[in-house]
Ligand SMILES: Nc1ncnc2c1ncn2[C@@H]1O[C@H](COP(=O)(O)OP(=O)(O)OP(=O)(O)O)[C@@H](O)[C@H]1O
């Protein structure tokens with residue numbers, strides 16, 4: 208050991224002496240050239256090579272940096288004496304990390320490597336189109352030259368895989384939103400996140416049990432289908448379109464999917480996205496094993512003004528849902544890139560860019576499938592169309608079990624028969640029924656009788672031909688008003704969206720279909 212320190216001291220001494228001679232004798236250019244030469248010489252003689260993994264690579268966040276940080280946080284791999292402990296905002300576990308400017312050894316397949324965490328203050332802010340963090344952070348990996356092949360070949364992949372695993376186990380899943388508009392945070396992320404804690408599961412979801420098991424099997428096949436997608440040359444992604452009246456469980460289904468697969472959710476607010484290229488950037492910043500959701504797609508973008516959409520209706524912003532992109536809008540639009548087109552959206556879900564990353568699910572929801580452009584519904588676009596319908600008797604049984612603890616056979620026979628009869632005629636949504644059950648949950652018997660009363664009343668109204676869709680229509684208009692409201696610059700687009708509400712005839716047709 209002593210020998211090591213003596214050698215190190217002499218090398219440092221020689222280096223210091225060499226530098227002072229350089230400063231005293233040579234002009235700066237020559238000094239620089241000699242330093243370069245010395246470094247080359249040193250690298251040539253040294254038996255180590257070094258890899259720098261910086262936190263920010265140009266303008267993008269370096270995924271490998273995050274992975275290394277997580278990997279080094281796994282207690283199994285850590286052998287250092289000094290560790291930093293963190294508990295992230297979105298995490299329910301404490302993680303270890305390498306302290307700033309500290310180092311530790313790790314071994315892999317009999318090879319020992321040294322990790323060093325380097326943190327330096329960023330020099331005076333250079334010009335940048337977004338604020339950069341104050342510190343420059345990075346890891347340096349020191350590897351023996353003879354072990355280079357092992358490390359580059361499999362160690363870094365192993366680190367990446369381990370990091371994903373650690374993240375899955377340690378961290379709560381996240382719900383991301385793009386509510387910041389197109390702006391990025393200091394680490395280059397366009398998405399904001401909060402912990403995802405929605406308790407909906409397939410168990411609590413009231414829907415036809417056969418359909419439910421089909422969906423669950425489809426999701427399982429997808430999640431386990433890496434080799435299938437590889438073999439068939441398909442991108443590892445899947446699209447689901449959930450449609451049906453308000454309150455039938457579309458959003459609950461998305462939460463159940465995420466909880467079932469353990470995926471994060473990216474809730475894409477289309478009205479906050481201004482151009483196709485912005486949409487693409489958002490996509491590029493989503494991680495794999497995630498569900499990308501566009502809710503109420505018919506309310507998010509203009510579906511009716513197809514003819515006008517090419518010129519954004521005279522200069523204002525309009526997210527146009529047009530089969531053919533307006534001239535020059537393939538990557539943002541002629542008007543300075545101020546429109547999203549259907550082709551942009553399809554590229555987002557379907558084109559080459561949709562394959563950056565893998566294992567992703569796209570889910571669109573709508574109350575009005577008939578308002579969607581056929582291009583979006585064509586086979587291959589959305590792999591599964593799932594109709595979320597009014598509450599049926601099998602769905603009611605699930606709600607009765609979840610809310611009141613009724614098991615099969617607990618209901619009196621007559622009561623059950625009557626519920627069965629009136630259920631389909633009443634066309635009540637699971638949301639309405641849930642409300643009734645919650646209200647009386649302390650008195651099971653009363654809850655069921657009140658429900659039966661409500662169902663009878665609703666069924667009777669239906670049979671008298673009273674338009675039951677008034678409430679739905681009101682809810683729909685509320686939704687649209689929310690989308691259309693505030694921003695002044697969106698006024699024009701808002702007016703054009705109002706046109707959508709004038710589709711009563713069309714609605715009737717679909718209601719027929721749904722029935
Ligand atoms: N199928 C269902 N199973 C269980 N609960 C449901 C179901 N549908 C609705 N609910 C209950 O009603 C509430 C509203 O449902 P949800 O938001 O999922 O409906 P939605 O179809 O997404 O409505 P919208 O079209 O208005 O977005 C949920 O919080 C849930 O408690």
Ligand SMILES: [Mg+2]
Nearest residue numbers: 457458459502
């Ligand atoms: Mg919803």
